[in-house]
Amino acid sequence: MVPLQVLWAKMPQRQANATSLVAIIPIAIVAVPIYYFRKGTPQVDLHMALFLVIGSVVGAYVGARLLKYIPDRELKLVVALLLLIVGVKETVFP
Amino acid sequence: MSWGDAAAIAAGLFAGFLSGTIGIGGGLAFVPIMTIGFRMPQQLAQGTSLAAIIPTALVGGITHLRQGNVRLDAAIWMGGGGVVGAVIGALVAVDLPTSLLARLFGVFLLFSAYRIAMGARRPTVKSQADPKHSV
Secondary structure, eight states, rough: HHHHHHHSOOOHHHHHHHHHHHHHHHHHHHHHHHHHSSSSSSSSOOOHHHHHHHHHHHHHHHHHGGGSSSSHHHHHHHHHHHHHHHHHHHHHHO | HHHHHHHHHHHHHHHHHHHTOOOOTTTTHHHIIIIIIIOOOOOHHHHHHHHHHHHHHHHHHHHHHHHHTTOOOHHHHHHHHHHHHHHHHHHHHHHHHHHHHHHHHHHHHHHHHHHHOOOOOOOHHHHOOOOHHHH
Protein backbone atom coordinates (compact mmCIF):
# COMPACT_ATOMS: atom_id res chain seq x y z
CA MET A 1 0.00 0.00 0.00
CA VAL A 2 2.79 2.41 0.87
CA PRO A 3 4.58 2.29 -2.54
CA LEU A 4 1.24 2.70 -4.36
CA GLN A 5 0.51 5.83 -2.40
CA VAL A 6 3.98 7.30 -2.90
CA LEU A 7 4.08 6.55 -6.64
CA TRP A 8 0.52 7.24 -7.77
CA ALA A 9 -0.99 9.47 -5.14
CA LYS A 10 2.28 11.41 -4.85
CA MET A 11 1.92 11.21 -1.11
CA PRO A 12 4.97 11.94 1.07
CA GLN A 13 6.49 8.74 2.51
CA ARG A 14 5.66 9.62 6.09
CA GLN A 15 2.01 10.32 5.29
CA ALA A 16 1.81 7.10 3.25
CA ASN A 17 3.18 5.06 6.18
CA ALA A 18 0.75 6.63 8.64
CA THR A 19 -2.20 6.18 6.27
CA SER A 20 -1.49 2.51 5.60
CA LEU A 21 -1.19 1.87 9.34
CA VAL A 22 -4.78 3.12 9.71
CA ALA A 23 -5.99 1.12 6.67
CA ILE A 24 -4.53 -2.09 8.12
CA ILE A 25 -6.91 -1.96 11.11
CA PRO A 26 -10.12 -3.17 9.31
CA ILE A 27 -8.07 -5.63 7.22
CA ALA A 28 -6.70 -7.39 10.31
CA ILE A 29 -10.11 -7.29 12.00
CA VAL A 30 -11.78 -9.33 9.22
CA ALA A 31 -8.87 -11.76 8.70
CA VAL A 32 -8.45 -12.93 12.33
CA PRO A 33 -11.85 -14.69 12.66
CA ILE A 34 -11.11 -16.63 9.44
CA TYR A 35 -7.80 -17.90 10.85
CA TYR A 36 -9.49 -18.68 14.16
CA PHE A 37 -12.65 -20.46 12.99
CA ARG A 38 -11.96 -21.84 9.51
CA LYS A 39 -9.95 -24.89 10.58
CA GLY A 40 -10.51 -27.43 13.34
CA THR A 41 -7.77 -25.99 15.53
CA PRO A 42 -7.64 -22.19 15.74
CA GLN A 43 -4.70 -20.79 13.73
CA VAL A 44 -4.37 -17.93 16.22
CA ASP A 45 -2.28 -18.23 19.43
CA LEU A 46 -3.96 -15.65 21.63
CA HIS A 47 -1.45 -16.12 24.47
CA MET A 48 1.45 -15.34 22.14
CA ALA A 49 -0.51 -12.47 20.55
CA LEU A 50 -1.12 -10.91 23.97
CA PHE A 51 2.58 -10.75 24.83
CA LEU A 52 3.53 -9.53 21.34
CA VAL A 53 0.92 -6.81 21.77
CA ILE A 54 2.22 -5.73 25.17
CA GLY A 55 5.61 -5.11 23.57
CA SER A 56 4.41 -3.74 20.27
CA VAL A 57 1.94 -1.19 21.66
CA VAL A 58 4.79 0.35 23.65
CA GLY A 59 7.15 0.04 20.66
CA ALA A 60 4.67 1.62 18.21
CA TYR A 61 3.97 4.49 20.57
CA VAL A 62 7.66 5.17 21.18
CA GLY A 63 8.38 4.86 17.44
CA ALA A 64 5.62 7.26 16.43
CA ARG A 65 6.73 9.80 19.05
CA LEU A 66 10.40 9.54 18.07
CA LEU A 67 9.66 9.59 14.33
CA LYS A 68 11.28 13.00 13.85
CA TYR A 69 14.55 11.93 15.46
CA ILE A 70 15.01 8.54 13.77
CA PRO A 71 17.65 8.25 11.01
CA ASP A 72 15.10 7.02 8.50
CA ARG A 73 17.57 5.91 5.81
CA GLU A 74 19.85 3.86 8.05
CA LEU A 75 16.94 2.17 9.80
CA LYS A 76 15.43 1.17 6.45
CA LEU A 77 18.73 -0.25 5.20
CA VAL A 78 19.16 -2.39 8.32
CA VAL A 79 15.56 -3.64 8.11
CA ALA A 80 15.92 -4.38 4.37
CA LEU A 81 19.07 -6.43 5.04
CA LEU A 82 17.35 -8.41 7.83
CA LEU A 83 14.34 -9.11 5.59
CA LEU A 84 16.61 -10.20 2.75
CA ILE A 85 18.33 -12.77 4.98
CA VAL A 86 15.05 -14.05 6.46
CA GLY A 87 13.38 -14.04 3.02
CA VAL A 88 16.10 -16.21 1.50
CA LYS A 89 15.91 -18.60 4.46
CA GLU A 90 12.11 -18.93 4.24
CA THR A 91 12.13 -19.38 0.46
CA VAL A 92 14.88 -22.00 0.43
CA PHE A 93 14.21 -23.84 3.73
CA PRO A 94 10.53 -23.19 4.54
CA MET B 1 5.47 -15.23 33.10
CA SER B 2 7.89 -17.54 31.29
CA TRP B 3 11.05 -16.73 29.35
CA GLY B 4 9.03 -17.31 26.19
CA ASP B 5 6.57 -14.61 27.24
CA ALA B 6 9.42 -12.20 27.97
CA ALA B 7 10.94 -12.98 24.55
CA ALA B 8 7.54 -12.32 22.94
CA ILE B 9 7.35 -8.91 24.67
CA ALA B 10 10.86 -8.04 23.44
CA ALA B 11 9.96 -9.17 19.91
CA GLY B 12 6.78 -7.10 20.12
CA LEU B 13 8.76 -4.01 21.18
CA PHE B 14 11.01 -4.40 18.14
CA ALA B 15 8.14 -4.98 15.69
CA GLY B 16 6.04 -2.17 17.16
CA PHE B 17 8.93 0.26 16.95
CA LEU B 18 9.39 -0.53 13.26
CA SER B 19 5.68 -0.17 12.61
CA GLY B 20 5.62 3.21 14.37
CA THR B 21 8.69 4.55 12.54
CA ILE B 22 8.99 3.13 9.04
CA GLY B 23 5.40 1.83 8.92
CA ILE B 24 6.05 -1.80 8.02
CA GLY B 25 2.79 -2.88 9.62
CA GLY B 26 4.12 -5.30 12.22
CA GLY B 27 3.40 -8.59 10.44
CA LEU B 28 6.54 -8.35 8.40
CA ALA B 29 8.46 -8.69 11.67
CA PHE B 30 5.94 -10.70 13.73
CA VAL B 31 5.65 -13.66 11.36
CA PRO B 32 9.37 -14.50 10.92
CA ILE B 33 9.92 -13.97 14.66
CA MET B 34 7.28 -16.62 15.35
CA THR B 35 8.20 -19.11 12.62
CA ILE B 36 11.97 -18.90 13.09
CA GLY B 37 12.29 -17.73 16.70
CA PHE B 38 9.38 -19.68 18.21
CA ARG B 39 9.17 -22.55 15.67
CA MET B 40 5.47 -21.97 15.00
CA PRO B 41 3.81 -23.23 11.78
CA GLN B 42 3.26 -20.59 9.10
CA GLN B 43 -0.56 -20.41 9.35
CA LEU B 44 -0.49 -20.13 13.14
CA ALA B 45 2.17 -17.40 12.92
CA GLN B 46 0.16 -15.45 10.35
CA GLY B 47 -3.12 -15.70 12.27
CA THR B 48 -1.40 -14.73 15.53
CA SER B 49 0.38 -11.85 13.81
CA LEU B 50 -2.91 -10.49 12.47
CA ALA B 51 -4.43 -10.66 15.96
CA ALA B 52 -1.44 -8.80 17.40
CA ILE B 53 -1.53 -6.19 14.65
CA ILE B 54 -5.01 -4.90 15.55
CA PRO B 55 -4.13 -3.13 18.83
CA THR B 56 -0.67 -2.21 17.53
CA ALA B 57 -2.08 -0.49 14.43
CA LEU B 58 -4.79 1.15 16.55
CA VAL B 59 -2.24 2.78 18.85
CA GLY B 60 0.18 3.73 16.03
CA GLY B 61 -2.66 4.87 13.78
CA ILE B 62 -4.31 7.04 16.41
CA THR B 63 -0.98 8.64 17.32
CA HIS B 64 -0.41 9.48 13.64
CA LEU B 65 -4.00 10.74 13.24
CA ARG B 66 -3.48 13.15 16.13
CA GLN B 67 -0.25 14.38 14.59
CA GLY B 68 -2.04 14.96 11.27
CA ASN B 69 0.01 12.41 9.30
CA VAL B 70 -2.97 10.46 7.93
CA ARG B 71 -4.91 11.01 4.68
CA LEU B 72 -8.23 9.70 5.97
CA ASP B 73 -9.92 9.46 2.53
CA ALA B 74 -7.09 7.24 1.24
CA ALA B 75 -7.14 5.14 4.43
CA ILE B 76 -10.88 4.47 4.03
CA TRP B 77 -10.51 3.45 0.36
CA MET B 78 -7.52 1.19 1.01
CA GLY B 79 -9.05 -0.29 4.14
CA GLY B 80 -12.28 -1.08 2.25
CA GLY B 81 -10.49 -2.69 -0.68
CA GLY B 82 -8.11 -4.45 1.67
CA VAL B 83 -10.97 -6.03 3.59
CA VAL B 84 -12.16 -7.82 0.43
CA GLY B 85 -8.64 -8.99 -0.37
CA ALA B 86 -8.05 -10.08 3.24
CA VAL B 87 -11.11 -12.34 3.30
CA ILE B 88 -10.08 -14.05 0.07
CA GLY B 89 -6.41 -14.25 1.11
CA ALA B 90 -7.15 -15.68 4.56
CA LEU B 91 -9.54 -18.33 3.15
CA VAL B 92 -6.83 -19.43 0.70
CA ALA B 93 -3.98 -19.28 3.24
CA VAL B 94 -5.55 -21.52 5.91
CA ASP B 95 -5.90 -24.37 3.42
CA LEU B 96 -2.48 -24.12 1.69
CA PRO B 97 0.30 -26.60 2.59
CA THR B 98 2.41 -24.99 5.36
CA SER B 99 5.71 -25.18 3.46
CA LEU B 100 4.20 -23.59 0.35
CA LEU B 101 2.71 -20.77 2.41
CA ALA B 102 6.11 -20.25 4.09
CA ARG B 103 7.79 -20.06 0.68
CA LEU B 104 5.23 -17.55 -0.58
CA PHE B 105 5.80 -15.51 2.56
CA GLY B 106 9.56 -15.70 1.91
CA VAL B 107 9.01 -14.21 -1.56
CA PHE B 108 6.95 -11.45 0.03
CA LEU B 109 9.82 -10.79 2.47
CA LEU B 110 12.30 -10.52 -0.43
CA PHE B 111 10.02 -8.11 -2.27
CA SER B 112 9.61 -6.06 0.91
CA ALA B 113 13.39 -5.99 1.46
CA TYR B 114 13.87 -4.68 -2.09
CA ARG B 115 11.13 -2.06 -1.69
CA ILE B 116 12.43 -0.81 1.66
CA ALA B 117 16.02 -0.69 0.34
CA MET B 118 14.86 1.35 -2.68
CA GLY B 119 12.99 3.68 -0.32
CA ALA B 120 16.20 4.22 1.64
CA ARG B 121 18.23 5.12 -1.45
CA ARG B 122 16.60 8.43 -2.22
CA PRO B 123 15.71 11.13 0.27
CA THR B 124 11.94 11.72 0.64
CA VAL B 125 10.28 14.53 -1.32
CA LYS B 126 9.50 16.27 1.94
CA SER B 127 13.08 16.37 3.20
CA GLN B 128 14.37 17.67 -0.13
CA ALA B 129 11.79 20.43 -0.28
CA ASP B 130 11.95 21.52 3.31
CA PRO B 131 14.79 20.26 5.50
CA LYS B 132 13.23 21.46 8.73
CA HIS B 133 10.38 18.96 8.34
CA SER B 134 12.77 16.03 8.08
CA VAL B 135 14.54 16.52 11.39
